[in-house]
Amino acid sequence: MVIVAEPKQVVSPGELLAEGDHLLGDNAFRIGTQIYSACIGILEVDGNRVFVVPLKGNYFPRSGDLVAGRVVDVGLSGWSVDIRAPYEAMLPASETPGPRGPRRRDLSTSYDVGDIVLAEVLAFDRTRDPLLTVKGPGLGKISTGRVVEISAAKIPRLIGRKGSMISMLKKETDCQITVGQNGVVLVWGKSPHNEHVAVEAIYMVEREAHTRGLTDRIRDMISKSRMVEQVA
Amino acid sequence: MNKLPEPKQPEKLIDEKGLRIDGRRLDQLRPIKLEVGVLDKADGSAYIEQGKNKILVAVYGPREAHPKHIAMPERAVIRARYHMAPFSVDERKSPAPSRREMELSKVIRESLEPVVLTDLYPRTTIDVFIEVLQSDGGSRCAAITAASLALADAGIPMKEMVAACAVGKIEGKLALDLSDAEDKYGDADIPVALVPNAGLVTLLQMDGHLTIAEFEQGFGMALEACKTLHAMQREALKKKYATVKEEAEEAPPAEVVA
DSSP states (O other), X not given: OEEOSOTTSEEOTTOXXXXXXXXXXXXXXXXXXXEEEOSSEEEEEETTEEEEEESSOOOOOOTTOEEEEEEEEEOSSEEEEEOSSSXXXXXXXXXXXXXXXXXXXXXXXXXXXXXXXXXEEEEOOSXXXXXXXXXXXXXXXXXXXXXXXXXXXXXXXXXXXXXXXXXXXXXXXXXXXXXXXXXXXXXXXXXXXXXXXXXXXXXXXXXXXTSTTHHHHHHHHHHHHHHHHHHO | OOOOOOOOXXXXXXXXXXXXXXXXXXXOOOOEEEEEOOOSSSSEEEEEEETTEEEEEEEEEEEEOSSGGGOOSSSOEEEEEEEEOTTSSSSOOOSSOOHHHHXXXXXXXXXHTTTBOGGGSTTEEEEEEEEEEEOOSOHHHHHHHHHHHXXXXXXXXXXXXXXXXXXXXXXXXXXXXXXXXXXXXXXXXXXXXXXXXXXXEEEEOOEEOOOHHHHHHHHHHHHHHHHHHHHHHHHHHHHHHHHHHHHXXXXXXXXXXX
């Protein structure tokens, strides 16, 4: 039971992480008694569990995830949505709020190609394409605010430990922020300047996700831009 | 029209001091430069310079398979395309895929497949585009080294990176990492790709003639060189993130305007 690599540091694929009977977490694999990293990321050790938080990578859907996507096709019984995953997601008309039963009208009157929808992944089991639902508070078509796309691998950092980063961002920029697990972030601010600062801060988190003291640096950046606004 | 002089065959591949035409010792690699994340639009990318070789690799995926029928129900499909730019060699190379390029695409794909954890992404493809900008012998090995680096940069789960290097025989002596002239006028060439920790050889080809003893010695030299290359790959991959980290953490704290 030895951790060989240094926790919280960048590890590369094939790097020896630990030896002994640790529990295997994400992005790690075992050969004999040795545990290796499977991707470029940060080594994390949680009790007996060894895992790697990736620094790069596409979004991979999981049921229950909140995602934002773009409608790419309107069918007879539902929509196809691009959620930036390796699979195209389906949003069936039966998963939209409203009366049950067959509907005569054209589905494009609710959501048309190019619309952004906030949805929840209802089911995904790798053998079939992910299913979405927009039944739920706040879900559905997004027609205001700003859409920021960042790498899905950086979403855990944007949220922070117990939501520390995102709650700081919301408080300091005075914006409402919704984070999609697929790397699409929605921002609503009281002024264009507020929105702009929040967007810049989100990009900064993406760029510097693997550095230490990031929350403090971002808070500094926001307070600095607030000063600039007051001077202007 | 001016005719370019035909490239001449060098009189000697090894001089009296035992050095090669580019001044290397027999067991020396060419100077190597590795860079990661050089393309913004690709999911992962890498650039390698090995001697006069200049190769760019872009990786996309895992993404939806098109055409749909190539998708495998239980794993991701890796597609590799090795392509030489028309200006990469002395005489213009037709940009259409040649017999040689198709063969190299296949062996490069097969040398990468065993390390990538393809079963995590069923029904998808991972596309590897290898563009040779300047060619100087041993480009399939340099391409494999750069391609596995680009795959790692894309965040694709893999057992470890593959490193590749060639060994050959020139004027009766074994020499590491042959250049173009040495490959053309030498006696043999063996490209080797190695997965170092697992001890897997994922590419082994040979053209020319070698005795069994020569082969064994040369193979050993190539394996050692692959290990050196593998260490350089790791360094290059981590360097990308180390620079951002340094810049961010060492920047002076934001000034507070009173």
